[in-house]
Amino acid sequence: MSNLIHKMMKQAERAQDLHQKEREVLFENETLAVKILQAVSGAAMIGGLTQAETLIRLAGRVSFLVFLTAMGLALVAAVFTAHWKHQYKMWHVKGLAERNKEQRIRRFERSNSYLSAMRAGMWVSLLLIATGFLQLLIFLWTVGSIGQESTVAIESKMPANPTIERDARENGARPSL
Numbered sequence: 001m002s003n004l005i006h007k008m009m010k011q012a013e014r015a016q017d018l019h020q021k022e023r024e025v026l027f028e029n030e031t032l033a034v035k036i037l038q039a040v041s042g043a044a045m046i047g048g049l050t051q052a053e054t055l056i057r058l059a060g061r062v063s064f065l066v067f068l069t070a071m072g073l074a075l076v077a078a079v080f081t082a083h084w085k086h087q088y089k090m091w092h093v094k095g096l097a098e099r100n101k102e103q104r105i106r107r108f109e110r111s112n113s114y115l116s117a118m119r120a121g122m123w124v125s126l127l128l129i130a131t132g133f134l135q136l137l138i139f140l141w142t143v144g145s146i147g148q149e150s151t152v153a154i155e156s157k158m159p160a161n162p163t164i165e166r167d168a169r170e171n172g173a174r175p176s177l
Helices: 002-050 052-059 061-097 101-157 162-170
Strands: none
Touching: 002 052, 002 061, 002 101, 052 061, 052 101, 061 101
16 A cells, blocks of 8 residues: 555656646747747837838838837737746746745736736737738738839830930931830
8 A cells, every 4th residue: 555655656746747847848938939029029120120211112101100010019018928927937936935825826826817918928929920021011012013013004104215215306316116
């Protein structure tokens, strides 16, 4: 009987160790995801600002402003997510250290609320990044293709070289095509 209890305790310890390792891996993955969300949204904002003139010309002013707004909000959400991640870990550690059962439960509840906020913040940041890029691509195709068609139409009505055409008319010659 004692041997069975000992085996069960060992299995419980192994299960707890595995759970702790999985939790650490998950924590590292969440850290990486938050860093990626911050990097992508921040770099997209900087890239958009450095290419503002080109993006406005190709996609339109409204699309450019929506893109910058989405990236800015995604960056803010990612920064809040990092803060909530810190708070989650801090309250989790405080909960583990607490001896009073009621206080321990309250600290774990607080930890879980920050964990939920962190995960929601990651989703918000991800959706804002995706929305910003998708709307920019849509406007690049729609505004860009409309702009391309109008440019082709205007160029086909214009003479190839206006100076040569004008000189030819002044000299009474027929302009060459």
